[in-house]
Amino acid sequence: MRSTPAAASPALDLLSTSCIRMFSADMVEAAKSGHPGAPIGCAPLAHVLWSEAMSYSPSRPGWINRDRFVLSNGHACALQYAMLHLTGYAVSDADCRAFRQVESSTPGHPENFMTPGVEVCTGPLGQGLTNAVGMAVSERHLGAVYNRPGFDVVDHCTYVICGDGCLQEGVTSEASSLAGHLGLGKLIVLYDDNSITIDGSTDLSFTEDVGKRYESYDWHVQSVADVSGDLSELRAAIEAARGSEKPSLIKVRTVIGHGSSKGGTSKAHGAPLGAEDLANTKKFWGLDGEKSFYVADEVREHYEGVRAKVEGGADEWEKMFAEYGQKHKDLAAELSRRIAGELPEGLISSLPSFEFGVDPSKATRQISEACLNTIAPALPELMGGSADLTPSNLTALKCSGDFQKATPAGRYLRFGVREHAMAGICNGMFAYGAMRPFCATFLNFAGYALGSIRLSALSRFGVIYVCTHDSIGQGEDGPTHQPVEMLESLRAMPNINVLRPCDGNETSAAYQIALEGRETPSVLCLTRQGVAVVEGSSKEGALKGGYVLSETEGAGEAKLVIAATGSEVNLAVSASKLLAAAGIKTRLVSIPCMEKFDAQSDEYRSDVFLGGKVPVLSIEAAAPHGWQKYSHAHIGMDRFGASGKGGDIFKKFGFTPENVVKQASEVVKYYSDVPVPNLLHRPKFANFVTGH
Known part of the structure; x- marks a missing residue:
C-alpha cells in the first residue's frame, strides 16, 4: 500500500x-x-x-x-x-x-x-x-x-x-x-x-x-x-x-x-x-x-x-479499507469507532456502585482495579500498565496478556521503573489515535513524571494516570514515599482533573470523568488503606466535583461545614458525630475533584457551602495551599511525613476525630464573634485572573 x-x-x-x-x-x-x-x-x-x-x-x-x-x-x-x-x-x-x-x-x-x-x-x-x-x-x-x-x-x-x-x-x-x-x-x-x-x-x-x-x-x-x-x-x-x-x-x-x-x-x-x-x-x-x-x-x-x-x-488505502469493511465488518466498525474517539454504548453504566452498610471497606486502589477490569473487556483501546508496581497499583488487565515483542496484541505494558518515559509514551499513544492509554505509579512518584504529565495537559491528551498510595497513610515506607505536596503540584496545572475519591462510588465517578474527558488528563489519587463506603456518597454528586454528603441532626441550620477528600472523608464523618453530640450541627462536604467543582455555577457552589454564612474547616492529609478558596481553617500537612504504621502516622499528625473536634470547636467559637468571610464570592473581574 x-x-x-x-x-x-x-x-x-x-x-x-x-x-x-x-x-x-x-x-x-x-x-x-x-x-x-x-x-x-x-x-x-x-x-x-x-x-x-x-x-x-x-x-x-x-x-x-x-x-x-x-x-x-x-x-x-x-x-x-x-x-x-x-x-x-x-x-x-x-x-x-x-x-x-x-x-x-x-x-x-x-x-x-x-x-x-x-x-x-x-x-x-x-x-x-x-x-x-x-x-x-x-x-x-x-x-x-x-x-x-x-x-x-x-x-x-x-x-x-x-x-x-x-x-x-x-x-x-x-x-x-x-x-x-x-x-x-x-x-x-x-x-x-x-x-x-x-x-x-x-x-x-x-x-x-x-x-x-x-x-x-x-x-x-x-x-x-x-x-x-x-x-x-x-x-x-x-x-x-x-x-x-x-x-x-x-x-x-x-x-x-x-x-x-x-x-x-x-x-x-x-x-x-x-x-x-x-x-x-x-x-x-x-x-x-x-x-x-x-x-x-x-x-x-x-x-x-x-x-x-x-x-x-x-486514496488506495481508503479503497482497501472499504473492502476490509466488507470482509471483516466487525473489526472495521470497531476500529472506526476507536478512530472517532467514541466510547462503546453502555460502557459508563457498567461501572460499579456501592452501598453503605452493605459493601465492605476496601482501598480505593482495589475499587480502581475493579473499575479497570469492568471496562477493559468492552474498551479494547484501553491499554497501559505500571512503572514496575503492578501488585501495588493493582492495574493488571485480566482480559489481556502483556504487550511484548512476541505478543503485540497484548494490552498490558510493563513499563519498568521508568515513570517519566511511561507518561511520555502514553502521550504518544494518545496522540496516535484509537487508543486510551493509562499508566500507574505511587502518587509520590508522579513527581518523576511531571514533565510528561504537564504535556498531557498542554496537549489536551486524555491520558489516565492511576496514582496509588496517595497520602501519609502509605505508612511504613516513610516520608520518601509519602506525597504531601503532590496534590498541590498537580492542581496548580491548567487543564487537568485531580481526583481523590473517598470510596467506591466516587472512584467509579472518577473513572467516568477520566473516560469522558478526552481533552483533559485525569490523575486518580487512590488509597493504600481500606475505606468504608460513606453514607450519602454518590457517583452523581462526585461528577460535579463536590457535593453535600450529609448533615448531622439538630435544630436550626448547621454551624460548621467540614470539607474533605479521600480517606479523610471517613475521618470527617466520625468527627461530625462527636460534634453533633457536643451541640455543633455540621454539614459534611466531599470534594473529590476541585477542578470539576470550580466549574459549577456560583449558585450550586454557594448551596453546597451554605452561602458562605458559616465557617468551613477542610481536612486533607496533604499540603494546605489551595484550600483557602473554600475553607477558613485547614487541617493538613506543612511538613514531610514519618515512618510508621499508617494509623499511627495519621494520629501523630492530628488526623483523628478528637483533634478535628478540637479544631472545629475553636473555629466555630472564633466565628461566633466575627463575620464569616464569603470565600465563594467570584466578582466579575475574576476572569482577569484566570486569563479568559
Missing part, C-alpha cells in the same frame, strides 16, 4: 535543500526570534523524509495509516513548518511569515492543537522521541489486532528527528531502553549530530559514544558522515532502517547553521542570523541573497508531484 515517490536528481536535491534551509531561516529572521541553525543543518534529512520516505496525506492529516513524524528538537520547528507548507498542508506562506506571532498557526515550538500535521507538542527536549515510542507501540499493537491476510490496515513507520539535547535528557534513555526491549522495528530516529549545544561544543559535557549506547539498548545503529551534497548514503541508511526488526538510530553528521558565518558554533543556535549574514548564507547555497521566503519553481513542482503521489497512496 506504500507509495513512495522516486528520488530527485542531485541538482534538484541541492536546490530543494537550499530553499528549505533559507525558507526556514527567513521565518526566524522575520520573527526576530527563533532557532535557525538546526533547520539549516537538518534540511537534507527533512527533504528525504518528506519527499521520498514517508506516506502521509496533507488533505487528511488524521489518516490513521500515515507515517508519523516527530520533531523532537522542537526548537527547529521552522523546518517542520517549511515542510508542511511545501507538501500542501494548511500552512500557508502567510502563516510562515507570522512565525512566533500571537494566534499564528506557526508557534515558537510545535503544538499539536495549533498546526495541522504536527503530532505532538515538542520543545522540552526528549519528549518527542519518547512520544514516538508510544506511537510505535500503538502501530505495532493495532496492526496485530486488526490486520488480516491481504489487509494491512495499520502498517507504517514512525520517524523522528532529534538532537544532542534530546539524547542527553534522561527521559529518552528510559524510552529508548524500553523500545529496544520491545523490538519496535518501525521506529526510525535520525540523530542530528552537529556537536553543538547552547553552551558550546558537546565536548563540554557530552562525550559518550551514542552509537554504542544505542547498540546496548538493542537498536540498529548506522552513521552517515555528510549530507551537505550527495544524499545517497542517507537514503540507503533510511532504507536499511526500514528493513530492520529493531528500532533504528541513524547518526547523521550535520553542521549547525551551515554556510553562515556562525556555522558550526553555538551562535547559530538560538538567534536570527542577521540580515547581512542571512544574505551571504543564501549566496553560499546558490540563492539570491535579496529574496525572502523564496522557493524555486522546480522545487514547488517537485513537491506538488510528491503531494499527488502520497495523496494517491492514501
Whole structure:
C-alpha cells in the first residue's frame, strides 16, 4: 500500500535543500526570534523524509495509516513548518511569515492543537522521541489486532528527528531502553549530530559514544558522515532502517547553521542570523541573497508531484479499507469507532456502585482495579500498565496478556521503573489515535513524571494516570514515599482533573470523568488503606466535583461545614458525630475533584457551602495551599511525613476525630464573634485572573 515517490536528481536535491534551509531561516529572521541553525543543518534529512520516505496525506492529516513524524528538537520547528507548507498542508506562506506571532498557526515550538500535521507538542527536549515510542507501540499493537491476510490496515513507520539535547535528557534513555526491549522495528530516529549545544561544543559535557549506547539498548545503529551534497548514503541508511526488526538510530553528521558565518558554533543556535549574514548564507547555497521566503519553481513542482503521489497512496488505502469493511465488518466498525474517539454504548453504566452498610471497606486502589477490569473487556483501546508496581497499583488487565515483542496484541505494558518515559509514551499513544492509554505509579512518584504529565495537559491528551498510595497513610515506607505536596503540584496545572475519591462510588465517578474527558488528563489519587463506603456518597454528586454528603441532626441550620477528600472523608464523618453530640450541627462536604467543582455555577457552589454564612474547616492529609478558596481553617500537612504504621502516622499528625473536634470547636467559637468571610464570592473581574 506504500507509495513512495522516486528520488530527485542531485541538482534538484541541492536546490530543494537550499530553499528549505533559507525558507526556514527567513521565518526566524522575520520573527526576530527563533532557532535557525538546526533547520539549516537538518534540511537534507527533512527533504528525504518528506519527499521520498514517508506516506502521509496533507488533505487528511488524521489518516490513521500515515507515517508519523516527530520533531523532537522542537526548537527547529521552522523546518517542520517549511515542510508542511511545501507538501500542501494548511500552512500557508502567510502563516510562515507570522512565525512566533500571537494566534499564528506557526508557534515558537510545535503544538499539536495549533498546526495541522504536527503530532505532538515538542520543545522540552526528549519528549518527542519518547512520544514516538508510544506511537510505535500503538502501530505495532493495532496492526496485530486488526490486520488480516491481504489487509494491512495499520502498517507504517514512525520517524523522528532529534538532537544532542534530546539524547542527553534522561527521559529518552528510559524510552529508548524500553523500545529496544520491545523490538519496535518501525521506529526510525535520525540523530542530528552537529556537536553543538547552547553552551558550546558537546565536548563540554557530552562525550559518550551514542552509537554504542544505542547498540546496548538493542537498536540498529548506522552513521552517515555528510549530507551537505550527495544524499545517497542517507537514503540507503533510511532504507536499511526500514528493513530492520529493531528500532533504528541513524547518526547523521550535520553542521549547525551551515554556510553562515556562525556555522558550526553555538551562535547559530538560538538567534536570527542577521540580515547581512542571512544574505551571504543564501549566496553560499546558490540563492539570491535579496529574496525572502523564496522557493524555486522546480522545487514547488517537485513537491506538488510528491503531494499527488502520497495523496494517491492514501486514496488506495481508503479503497482497501472499504473492502476490509466488507470482509471483516466487525473489526472495521470497531476500529472506526476507536478512530472517532467514541466510547462503546453502555460502557459508563457498567461501572460499579456501592452501598453503605452493605459493601465492605476496601482501598480505593482495589475499587480502581475493579473499575479497570469492568471496562477493559468492552474498551479494547484501553491499554497501559505500571512503572514496575503492578501488585501495588493493582492495574493488571485480566482480559489481556502483556504487550511484548512476541505478543503485540497484548494490552498490558510493563513499563519498568521508568515513570517519566511511561507518561511520555502514553502521550504518544494518545496522540496516535484509537487508543486510551493509562499508566500507574505511587502518587509520590508522579513527581518523576511531571514533565510528561504537564504535556498531557498542554496537549489536551486524555491520558489516565492511576496514582496509588496517595497520602501519609502509605505508612511504613516513610516520608520518601509519602506525597504531601503532590496534590498541590498537580492542581496548580491548567487543564487537568485531580481526583481523590473517598470510596467506591466516587472512584467509579472518577473513572467516568477520566473516560469522558478526552481533552483533559485525569490523575486518580487512590488509597493504600481500606475505606468504608460513606453514607450519602454518590457517583452523581462526585461528577460535579463536590457535593453535600450529609448533615448531622439538630435544630436550626448547621454551624460548621467540614470539607474533605479521600480517606479523610471517613475521618470527617466520625468527627461530625462527636460534634453533633457536643451541640455543633455540621454539614459534611466531599470534594473529590476541585477542578470539576470550580466549574459549577456560583449558585450550586454557594448551596453546597451554605452561602458562605458559616465557617468551613477542610481536612486533607496533604499540603494546605489551595484550600483557602473554600475553607477558613485547614487541617493538613506543612511538613514531610514519618515512618510508621499508617494509623499511627495519621494520629501523630492530628488526623483523628478528637483533634478535628478540637479544631472545629475553636473555629466555630472564633466565628461566633466575627463575620464569616464569603470565600465563594467570584466578582466579575475574576476572569482577569484566570486569563479568559
